Amino acid sequence: xxxxxxxxxxxxxxATACAPAPNVGAINDLPYVDTGVDTxxxxxxxxxxxxxxxxxxVTYVDEFEIMITNVTVEQYANYLNEAIxxxxxxxxxxxxxxxxxxxxxxxxxxxxxEGDPFDAYKHEEEIEEGDQLFIAxxxxxxxxxxxxxxxxxxxxxxxxxxxxxxxxxxxxxxxxDTRLPLEVEWEKAARGTEITENxxxxxxxWGTEIHGNYANYYSSADLFExxxxxxxxxxxxxxxxxxxxxxxxxxxxxxxxxxxDMGGNxxxxxxxxxxxxxxxxxxxxxxxxxxxxxxxxxxxxxxxTHYAPEIGFRCAQ
Amino acid sequence: xxxLAKRFDYLFRSTRGLALVxxxxxxxxxxxxxxxxxxxxxxxxxxxxxxVLGMDLxxxxxxxxxxxxxxxxxxxxxxxxxxxxxxxxxMKRHEQVIINATITIGYLTAIIFGLFFGYFGHNFAYHxxxxxxQSLVFFGGILLVAALxxxxxxxLLPEDSPYARTKNGVNIERAAFFVMAIAxxxxxxxxxxxxxxxxxxxxxxxxxxxxxxxHKTALxxxxxxxxxxxxxxxxxxITLIVGRWMDFKGKLHKWAMxxxxxxxxxxxxxxxxxxxxxxxxxxxxxGSVFVMFSALLYVIFSWDKLIKEGTADIEKPNFFQKxxxxxxxxxxxxxxxxxxxxxxxxxxxxxxxxxxxxxxxxVWPHREERITLTGHWHILSGIIATIILFYFxxxxxxxxxxxxxxGWTIIIGSDLAFGAATVFSMKRLFVSDTAQQxxxxxxxxxxxxxxxxxxxxxxxxxxxxxxxxxAKDGVWSDEFAAEKQANAKADLEAQKQKLAEIQATLDEVSx
Numbered sequence: 059x060x061x062x063x064x065x066x067x068x069x070x071x072x073a074t075a076c077a078p079a080p081n082v083g084a085i086n087d088l089p090y091v092d093t094g095v096d097t098x099x100x101x102x103x104x105x106x107x108x109x110x111x112x113x114x115x116v117t118y119v120d121e122f123e124i125m126i127t128n129v130t131v132e133q134y135a136n137y138l139n140e141a142i143x144x145x146x147x148x149x150x151x152x153x154x155x156x157x158x159x160x161x162x163x164x165x166x167x168x169x170x171x172e173g174d175p176f177d178a179y180k181h182e183e184e185i186e187e188g189d190q191l192f193i194a195x196x197x198x199x200x201x202x203x204x205x206x207x208x209x210x211x212x213x214x215x216x217x218x219x220x221x222x223x224x225x226x227x228x229x230x231x232x233x234x235d236t237r238l239p240l241e242v243e244w245e246k247a248a249r250g251t252e253i254t255e256n257x258x259x260x261x262x263x264w265g266t267e268i269h270g271n272y273a274n275y276y277s278s279a280d281l282f283e284x285x286x287x288x289x290x291x292x293x294x295x296x297x298x299x300x301x302x303x304x305x306x307x308x309x310x311x312x313x314x315x316x317x318x319d320m321g322g323n324x325x326x327x328x329x330x331x332x333x334x335x336x337x338x339x340x341x342x343x344x345x346x347x348x349x350x351x352x353x354x355x356x357x358x359x360x361x362x363t364h365y366a367p368e369i370g371f372r373c374a375q
Numbered sequence: 376x377x378x379l380a381k382r383f384d385y386l387f388r389s390t391r392g393l394a395l396v397x398x399x400x401x402x403x404x405x406x407x408x409x410x411x412x413x414x415x416x417x418x419x420x421x422x423x424x425x426x427v428l429g430m431d432l433x434x435x436x437x438x439x440x441x442x443x444x445x446x447x448x449x450x451x452x453x454x455x456x457x458x459x460x461x462x463x464x465x466m467k468r469h470e471q472v473i474i475n476a477t478i479t480i481g482y483l484t485a486i487i488f489g490l491f492f493g494y495f496g497h498n499f500a501y502h503x504x505x506x507x508x509q510s511l512v513f514f515g516g517i518l519l520v521a522a523l524x525x526x527x528x529x530x531l532l533p534e535d536s537p538y539a540r541t542k543n544g545v546n547i548e549r550a551a552f553f554v555m556a557i558a559x560x561x562x563x564x565x566x567x568x569x570x571x572x573x574x575x576x577x578x579x580x581x582x583x584x585x586x587x588x589x590h591k592t593a594l595x596x597x598x599x600x601x602x603x604x605x606x607x608x609x610x611x612x613i614t615l616i617v618g619r620w621m622d623f624k625g626k627l628h629k630w631a632m633x634x635x636x637x638x639x640x641x642x643x644x645x646x647x648x649x650x651x652x653x654x655x656x657x658x659x660x661x662g663s664v665f666v667m668f669s670a671l672l673y674v675i676f677s678w679d680k681l682i683k684e685g686t687a688d689i690e691k692p693n694f695f696q697k698x699x700x701x702x703x704x705x706x707x708x709x710x711x712x713x714x715x716x717x718x719x720x721x722x723x724x725x726x727x728x729x730x731x732x733x734x735x736x737x738v739w740p741h742r743e744e745r746i747t748l749t750g751h752w753h754i755l756s757g758i759i760a761t762i763i764l765f766y767f768x769x770x771x772x773x774x775x776x777x778x779x780x781x782g783w784t785i786i787i788g789s790d791l792a793f794g795a796a797t798v799f800s801m802k803r804l805f806v807s808d809t810a811q812q813x814x815x816x817x818x819x820x821x822x823x824x825x826x827x828x829x830x831x832x833x834x835x836x837x838x839x840x841x842x843x844x845x846a847k848d849g850v851w852s853d854e855f856a857a858e859k860q861a862n863a864k865a866d867l868e869a870q871k872q873k874l875a876e877i878q879a880t881l882d883e884v885s886x
Contacts, residue, residue: 112435113578156738179589181737198809261434277417289812334589337741346808347742353434359587359741366740366808 088285090213091303095296097133097216099126100375101247101315108246109259112355117242124239124247125372126317127295128218128324129230131200135208137230138167138193142206146170146233149203152191154363158183166194167208171225179334185362192226193219198367216294218324218370224338224362227327227371238329239374241357244341248321248354250314261353263313263320268352272309273298273322274345275352281306290345292367293323321352324370328357336361344368382844385855390462392851393475394767395840397455400486401448401760402837405830408444414823430494439579443493443505447486449605450512453559454482455763456612457519463619464552465530468866470522474515481511513563520556525549529872537624539632547632548623552615554636558643559608565647566601569594583745587737596650604646606755607666611639613762614670617710620766621677631672638665656729667722674711681707705782706765706773713758713765716790720797721755739803750800754793761789761829768836772850784832792825 100123110117141147147169154162173187195203199221200214222230231237239247249260262268270278274293277283281303283290296318297303300310313320325340325347332339337359343351346368350356360369386392409415410424411432425432432440457478461471485508492501524530531544539547569577572594582599585591591599615635623631642662649655678701685700686692692700702708728736728747736744768781798805799818806814843849 112438114435157734160734160738181587181589181733196809197807256433256435258433258435266434279417289815332589335587337587340740350437351742353437357741361738364738364740368808 088213088282088291090215091281091294091297093216093294093296093299093301095127095299095318097127097130097295100124101126101317103243103247103315106251108249108251109253110242110245110355112353114259117246119242119246122239122243122374124243124315124317124374128319128326128370128372129227130216130295131219132210132215134193134219134222134230135201135210137233138201138208141169141229141233142167147192147229148189149195149206152189154191155183155186156361156363164191164194165196166191168192168225169229171229174331174336177334182334183336183361185336190225191223191363191365192229193222194365196221214292216296217292218295218319220292220324220367220370221365222327222370223365224327224360226365228329228362230371231329231373234373236373236375238327238371240330241328241339241341243374244320244326244328245354247315247317248313248342252314259354260314262311263317263354264309264311268321268349269309271298271307272311273319273343273349273352275322275343275349276345276347278322278345278349292345292370295319295323297323321354322347324368325358327369327371329374338362340369378847381855382851385851386844387479389855389858390458390471390475391770391854391858393479394455394458394770396479397451397458397482398763398767399837399840400483401451401455402833404444404448404451404486404490406834409830428495431496432494436493436497438581438584440493441581442579443489445602446505446509447489449609450482450485450489450509452609452759452763453512453516454478455767456609456616457515459616459766460519460552460612461522463616464523464549466522467869468862470518474518474522477511477518478515481508481513481515484508485512509567513560513567516556516560516563520553520560523549523553523556525553537628539629547636548615548618548628551632551635551639552612554639555608555611555615558639559605559612562601562604562608562643562647565597566605569597569601583748586744586748587741593650597647600646600649600655603752604643606752606759607642607646608639610755610759611635611666613759613766614666614673614714617677617762617766618673620710620769621673621680621707623673623676625676627672627676631669631676634665634672635669638662638667638669642666660729663722667718670714674714677707677711705779705786706769709765709782709786710762712786713762713789716793717755717758720793721751721758724751724797724801735804743803747800750796754796757789757793761785764833764836770854771836771840772853781832781836784828788825788828788832790825792822792829795819795821795825 102123103119103121105119105121107116107118109115138147142149147167149167151163151165152168154164156162168189168191171185171188171190174185176182176184178184193199200211200217200219201208202211203209228238248263252260254260254266256266260266262272264272270280272278274280274282274290274297276289278290280290280293280297282293284306298308298311299318301308311321312318320342322343323345324342325344326342328339328341330339338361340358340360341354341356343349343353343356351358384392386396407424407428410420412421415421415424424430458475461474485505488501488504488508492498492505495501525545525547530546530549532538532540532546533544536544541547577594580595580598582602585595585599618628618631639662642659642665645655645658645660645662648658652658681704682692682697682700685703686696689696724747736747764785765782768778773781795818799815799822802811802814802818840850844851846852
């Protein structure tokens with residue numbers, strides 16, 4: 059009898075975990091949250107040295123400008139509609155070459171890319187000239203497409219755009235005569251030039267500490283995790299700005315140059331084309347990752363055809 | 376005072392006591408440092424640990440801290456395996472004492488000062504003492520190699536021995552231990568040489584963070600080779616140890632031991648040659664096949680033995696009776712089962728990754744590939760730990776229901792956790808990023824549940840052994856008495872042998 063009770067308790071416990079949990083693609087009923095942050099604003103990062111990387115290499119960077127937030131779903135939808143109207147991109151089926159001998163067909167919006175220099179190094183895949191997928195039209199897209207028009211889901215207007223490939227991020231920036239930031243630029247914009255008490259540069263965009271209300275990361279118990287479970291969801295750009303939302307108090311996690319979401323929320327595509335590899339790097343960590351990935355020097359990488367509900371971007375110039 | 380001295384004697388001068396101290400040390404480190412990650416962070420326990428203990432967790436030093444933690448645990452596990460070896464392999468009493476003493480001082484120094492340096496401020500005296508500790512463990516290894524020398528006359532096996540032997544009578548199993556110990560020393564040197572560049576321009580990194588970097592330095596490759604081979608050799612050692620436990624012998628033993636030697640040499644060469652050889656991975660695969668085949672022969676032998684012993688009183692046992700006999704003793708069955716299970720969660724994953732690297736794993740983001748890599752070697756470490764626990768709990772004389780509960784808790788708990796970890800790490804095969812939440816939640820819960828079950832069991836076991844130390848005639852007392860008796864007999868035998876040798880010399884001189 060005791061064994062049976064124990065077994066039933068065990069099965070019950072595991073069954074609880076198997077209960078349907080909302081996935082990111084299915085969360086469409088959340089409220090619109092206004093953060094008050096200007097998504098059109100840019101910050102200027104002055105020329106000069108800063109401590110680059112985990113091991114604090116003194117590195118010089120020229121002056122540049124960078125968006126203070128990630129590109130939002132609304133901004134990207136507007137771009138898609140403008141670019142479709144101007145004939146720069148189209149909607150339909152695209153070949154998605156994810157490996158040398160593996161090409162998938164995906165529906166979405168896409169356009170021309172001029173290709174990358176190919177070094178034919180071990181494990182390197184050739185990125186050829188031709189049409190590429192920019193954004194996938196599948197579960198997780200925060201827009202609808204009807205009658206040739208992309209429309210943003212209302213609640214997601216000010217969330218970072220996701221499900222966008224590196225090609226899609228690059229195309230957006232280039233369309234507006236800007237570019238994706240280089241890693242060294244992104245990191246300087248995130249950590250600034252401050253040397254902290256322990257002699258290192260800032261590990262996080264806002265300083266040396268991290269707590270749940272500082273950024274959107276795995277199990278940070280933010281407002282949306284409370285609503286939708288541990289893995290959570292994206293938060294509106296600039297959400298962590300010191301405001302209190304429905305009793306949830308956020309820390310003002312702005313970087314030294316006034317940038318938001320430079321840790322957590324979504325990974326951000328970088329503009330570097332690293333020699334001897336086809337991978338594109340991402341920075342910043344996301345709502346799927348642990349806090350260690352939010353440290354400013356950490357990077358993730360994937361082929362330029364990759365897209366996910368945890369990857370977005372911002373532009374620089 | 377006398378009673379206290381007795382306990383101290385047991386804990387630091389007997390093999391069982393030394394192993395108990397080392398397992399308790401790993402248990403304490405796991406209990407405290409386990410609060411710094413996983414669900415403990417989510418529950419806010421980490422903040423309490425950090426505050427109460429006054430830890431200094433600088434974000435930029437995280438990778439270095441983890442390396443210190445791995446090393447301190449690895450040193451302790453190596454010490455535990457050495458204690459087992461010096462007990463089960465014939466060697467002179469003074470060799471056993473000096474090896475155990477050196478290793479003990481070594482790992483305790485390394486564990487204390489390594490963790491101080493990693494987590495309580497970078498005092499370089501701590502780092503120096505950490506190196507002293509590791510050096511002593513290394514020196515203990517040299518003494519072990521000398522003691523294991525398989526060509527010594529007294530360790531030769533007779534012609535009719537059921538154990539693997541050469542034509543000249545060399546005990547091939549002893550040679551396998553010997554080769555494994557030498558390979559470990561060479562691989563440790565590899566790590567020490569590369570590690571010595573630390574603070575001389577070498578920047579700390581975790582191996583899994585280097586994947587996809589097209590040009591790795593020789594130093595980076597050397598460290599990757601070092602960490603892989605050290606864990607492999609720890610696995611080889613425990614396979615050989617449990618072989619002795621089950622009295623592995625006969626035809627399969629005669630095949631398994633030479634194969635293990637070839638595998639150990641090949642895989643060590645492969646892992647270290649990664650620094651300069653393009654095809655090092657092929658060498659590693661060949662070595663792995665040999666090592667795993669040798670382990671398979673052990674599993675076949677041990678399971679066959681368990682079935683035969685368990686059905687000895689049944690004339691024609693049926694399938695179910697055989698299964699019952701096989702699984703009747705979860706400790707002994709578990710030692711082989713965990714090796715079989717390893718193929719699904721470690722070797723199988725590794726081979727699958729190697730075959731499908733370009734097509735699947737390199738299509739995933741770096742972070743997913745990294746999770747798979749760290750997952751599979753954490754699982755291998757965990758499996759080794761469970762086999763050590765089976766062996767030590769058996770030595771502790773756990774019998775009856777307690778043995779069954781303990782054994783099956785470890786088997787079921789670990790296999791659930793490791794199975795779930797494997798599914799979690801390979802989740803992209805089954806679900807997209809968009810739809811992963813239910814799978815992540817489920818696998819995480821199963822992992823936590825399985826690991827928690829084992830940790831609770833370990834805590835109960837160590838608690839029992841601690842309480843037992845307060846009893847006048849506890850298990851510790853019996854163990855100590857038995858070991859003293861065995862040592863006295865061995866000493867007596869050695870003295871007799873010595874006397875015979877002296878007598879022979881005198882006889883020869885007087886002729």
